[in-house]
Amino acid sequence: MTDPIPLASGREADVYALDGERVLRRYRAGGDVAVEARFMAHLHAVGYPVPRVHHADGTDLVMRRLSGPTMLHALLTGGIDVEAAAAVLADLHRRLHAVAPLPDAADGERILHLDLHPDNVVLEPSGPVLIDWHNVRHGAPGLDVAMTALILAQVAVDRDQPMATEAGELMRAYLRAIRGHAVPLVDAAVARRRADPAQSADERALLVPAATLVTAAGE
Structure with missing residues (x-):
């Protein structure tokens, strides 16, 4: 797999493109994304507009890549x-x-x-x-x-x-x-x-x- 492509950098995390469908959000200061992923999965399941979570592990959260402007x-x-x-x-x-x-x-x-x-x-x-x-x-x-x-x-x-x-x-x-x-x-x-x-x-x-x-x- 090719290296992730940097897309954005915020105060606490960096976002990378994995491919045309997925992005990786990685927290720089450590921590665990389990709670964040749990809430997001719950919200996605009931139809609230939140990116679908593909994978969550440690500081890494892999989600659906969005296409629109902020x-x-x-x-x-x-x-x-x-x-x-x-x-x-x-x-x-x-x-x-x-x-x-x-x-x-x-x-x-x-x-x-x-x-x-x-x-x-x-x-x-x-x-x-x-x-x-x-x-x-x-x-x-x-x-x-x-x-x-x-x-x-x-x-x-x-x-x-x-x-x-x-x-x-x-x-x-x-x-x-x-x-x-x-x-x-x-x-x-x-x-x-x-x-x-x-x-x-x-x-x-x-x-x-x-x-x-x-x-x-x-x-």
Whole structure:
């Protein structure tokens, strides 16, 4: 077999093309993809738009290769507008939280992605697909909602971000689209984001103004 072809590199993992149908996602800092693969297999089995997992072992996750652009790319190139993108994000969350949890969930808990943002949504011809399930777990839907809003708000309050204005518009449109689904647990999202080792000191400094923006938008 030929060597894998590098496709992308994120904060925690690298993605390689194995062939025309499969990609390998490999985590650089070690760990075990078993939990991630278990949730993804469950979601795929019930028809939620998640890549099919072919193989999971240690730090390696082999999945179906997707063909569409990311939502972020589509926003940058005019392939999708802010209102439509917000509707997709809200729909993905509503559908995810409607899926029955795994047997080890506590009462009232649902499956959470905890990293739903435009760069983790691939716009396939058949519809949007949610990728990067590294943070998946059971919990309160309001935490998932708050995490998405907070991620967008961190970009919106960052003066060095060229997409700051658009991120703020998307955050507000998302909160309008998801209204009535779950109350955003902003304080819990801030605490989780602050404890994330992948967050830089500069990003952590944006959490308080970002949380203020999310709270104001939700009122």
